[in-house]
Amino acid sequence: MxxxxxxxxxxxxxxxxxxxxxxxxxxxxxxxxxxxxxxxxxxxxxxxxxxxxxxxxxxxxxxxxxxxxxxxxxxxxxxxxxxxxxxxxxxxxxxxxxMIEPAAAAAIQATKNQHIGVIATFGTIRSGVYEKELKKINPHIKASSQACQMLVALAEEGWSSGPIATAIVRQYLDPIFDTAEAPDTLILGCTHFPVFEALFRDILGSSVTLINSGEAxxxxxxxxxxxxxxxxxxxxxxxxxxxxxxxxxxxxxxxxxxxxxxxxxxxx
Structure with a gap:
C-alpha cells in the first residue's frame, strides 16, 4: 500500500x-x-x-x-x-x-575577514569536504576545522546547555577561536549543532556569524x-x-x- x-x-x-x-x-x-x-x-x-x-x-x-x-x-x-x-x-x-554546498556558499557570502571556522563530525572533518568546497568558491579563503563528535551525543540526550555542555563546547571551540586572527564565521557542519546556538553565541559573541547548514x-x-x-x-x-x-x-x-x-x- x-x-x-x-x-x-x-x-x-x-x-x-x-x-x-x-x-x-x-x-x-x-x-x-x-x-x-x-x-x-x-x-x-x-x-x-x-x-x-x-x-x-x-x-x-x-x-x-x-x-x-x-x-x-x-x-x-x-x-x-x-x-x-x-x-x-x-x-x-x-x-x-x-548540506555542504549551500552552507559553504552562505559562509563565503557572510565572511568579512576571509577566515571561516567549521565544526562537524569526525567523518565530515576527516573528508576535508568543507575546505574543498570553500576553496572551490574562493581559493583565498582560510578554513579552520574541528571535529566535535561528542556534541552529537549531547544533542541526542538534550544536554544543550549547562556546565557540562559549556565545558565541552569551549574545549572544541578554543583551538579555532583562541587565536590572534580568529574566524568571523562558523559553519555548524552537523544538523545536531543548531541546538547549541545559544551556547555558541554566549561563548563567541555577536561578532561571529553562525551558518546553519539546514537553513542554507x-x-x-x-x-x-x-x-x-x-x-x-x-x-x-x-x-x-x-x-x-x-x-x-x-x-x-x-x-x-x-x-x-x-x-x-x-x-x-
Missing amino acids: MPEIFSPIAVFDSGIGGLTVLQALKKRYPQESYVYLGDTARLPYGTKSPEIVQRYSQSLCRILLNYNPSAIVIACNTASTHALEAVRALAAPLPVIG AATQLSGITGTRGQIKMLATDDPERFAANASKFFDQGLVAADIELIDVTAAS
Missing part, C-alpha cells in the same frame, strides 16, 4: 538532528508536506566509513521513494559528504539537496508543488525514544504513536 502523503519533501538523517533542517524547511515552505526518516537503528554516521554511510543513505532513499516525493533532502552532513552523488543517481530525476539548504529548493501541509515521521528503531528526544529539537510535541517504525533491512 502506498503511503497517504502526497508528493512530500522527503528528509532523512542518521537520527533526530535533521529535524533542525525540517524546521528550516517548514519555515520557508509552510504549505508543503514532509516525510522525515531518522535512522535511529544505525546512528551515529559520523564515525562510520564512507562506504557504510553511502550504503545506509541509499537504503533510506529507497524507503523514501515509496512516498512519491517531490524532492529529497539529505539532512546529515556526513551523508551529504559521502553519499550525495549516490543518492542523486538513485533518486533521479528528483532534486536531491545536501532550504534556500536551494524551488518549484515544489505540494499543498497539503502534512508531516509524517518515520524511525528505524525505538519510536518512543525518538519521540521523546525529537521533541527537544522540533517545535511540535511528539509521542511514540506519532512515529512509524520502519524495517530498514527491507530496503538494504
Whole structure:
C-alpha cells in the first residue's frame, strides 16, 4: 500500500538532528508536506566509513521513494559528504539537496575577514569536504576545522546547555577561536549543532556569524508543488525514544504513536 502523503519533501538523517533542517524547511515552505526518516537503528554516521554511510543513505532513499516525493533532502552532513552523488543517481530525476554546498556558499557570502571556522563530525572533518568546497568558491579563503563528535551525543540526550555542555563546547571551540586572527564565521557542519546556538553565541559573541547548514539548504529548493501541509515521521528503531528526544529539537510535541517504525533491512 502506498503511503497517504502526497508528493512530500522527503528528509532523512542518521537520527533526530535533521529535524533542525525540517524546521528550516517548514519555515520557508509552510504549505508543503514532509516525510522525515531518522535512522535511529544505525546512528551515529559520523564515525562510520564512507562506504557504510553511502550504503545506509541509499537504503533510506529507497524507503523514501515509496512516498512519491517531490524532492529529497539529505539532512546529515556526513551523508551529504559521502553519499550525495549516490543518492542523486538513485533518486533521479528528483532534486536531491545536501548540506555542504549551500552552507559553504552562505559562509563565503557572510565572511568579512576571509577566515571561516567549521565544526562537524569526525567523518565530515576527516573528508576535508568543507575546505574543498570553500576553496572551490574562493581559493583565498582560510578554513579552520574541528571535529566535535561528542556534541552529537549531547544533542541526542538534550544536554544543550549547562556546565557540562559549556565545558565541552569551549574545549572544541578554543583551538579555532583562541587565536590572534580568529574566524568571523562558523559553519555548524552537523544538523545536531543548531541546538547549541545559544551556547555558541554566549561563548563567541555577536561578532561571529553562525551558518546553519539546514537553513542554507532550504534556500536551494524551488518549484515544489505540494499543498497539503502534512508531516509524517518515520524511525528505524525505538519510536518512543525518538519521540521523546525529537521533541527537544522540533517545535511540535511528539509521542511514540506519532512515529512509524520502519524495517530498514527491507530496503538494504
